[in-house]
Amino acid sequence: MNKDEALEYLRGNHLPTVWCPGCGNGIVLKAMLEAIKNLGLQKDNIAVVSGIGCSSRATGYIDFNTMHTLHGRAIAFATGVKLARPDLKVIVITGDGDAMAIGGNHFIHACRRNMDLTVVIYNNNIYGMTGGQYSPTTPFGDKATTAPYGNLEAPFDIVEMAKTAGATYIARATTYHYMLMVKYIQKAIAHEGMSVVDAVTQCPTYYGRYNKSGDAPGMMQYFKESGISLEKAKSLDQKALEGKIIIGEFVDIQKPGYVSEYNKLRENLKVKS
Ligand code: SF4
Secondary structure: OOHHHHHOOEOHHHOOOOOOOOOOHHHHHHHHHHHHHHHOOOHHHEEEEEOOOOHHHHHHOEOOEEEEOOOOOHHHHHHHHHHHOOOOEEEEEEEHHHHHHHOHHHHHHHHHOOOOOEEEEEEOOEEOOOOOEEOOOOOOOOOEOOEOOOOOOOOOOHHHHHHHHOOOEEEEEEOOOHHHHHHHHHHHHHOOOOEEEEEEOOOHHHHHHHOOOOOHHHHHHHHHHHEEEHHHHOOOOHHHHOOOEEEEEEEEOOOOOHHHHHHHHHHHHHHHO
C-alpha cells in the first residue's frame, strides 16, 4: 500500500498524528488499512471503536464510522454497534492497558460470547499516554514509572487469555513482521465471530527508554531476533521459550456466535407472532 492509497482511508486534516517518532502505532494502523484494502471493503461498511490510550487516538485519523470512547469500554460500545448494525464490520482498536486491565471483563465476555468483533490490541507492554506506568502485559522484572525497581507482577499472555475465554480467531505478530500482521488482521476481519490480534509494537518513549531497549529500530531488531513461529515453538521447551515472542495463528475455528444466535431468535419470534 503506497502513501496515496493509505491517504484514501485517512482524514488528512487531522494529520500529523500525535504519536512520538518511532512509535509502532502507525505501523499497526497501516497494517489494518492494508488489510481492509485487500478485503475490498467499503469505508461506510466499517465501524471502528477505540478506548483510551495512545493507540486509541487512531479513530481520530481514519475515515470510517468511528467512535473514540471511554477507557476500557471500547468492546462494550462495539458490541452495541454490532447488535444495532449487524451488517457493519466492527473493529476495535485498543491497547494492552485498555483491553487487559480496566476493559478486561469486557474482553473476556466478548470472547465467551464469540461476539462478532475484530479486536486489534496494540500491545506495547506499557501505558504510554498516561506516562509509562506498567500494564498487565509488562514482563516480570521490567521497569516502568510505577515500577522503577522492576515489575513484581506476572504478565497476562493476551493469546492465552483470548483462547481460554473462547475467541475463535487468535493471532500474534510484531511490527517487524509487518506482512504477517497484515495477513492476520485481514483474516481476523473476514472471520465471523470474535477475532483477536495481539499486535506487538514498540513504545520507544517509555518502555524502550526505561528498559534500555534502545531506539525504535533497536526495539524492532529485538522483535526480529526474539520472534519465532508457532510451529518452531512447539518443538522447544519452556526454558528455550523464555524471552521469545511466539508468532502465528493460534486459533482459527468456526462456531456459532452471539450475533448469529440473536438474529436467529429474532427471526423465530417473528414467525411465531
Ligand atoms: Fe507511541 Fe509510546 Fe509515544 Fe505513546 S508514548 S505515542 S505508545 S511511543
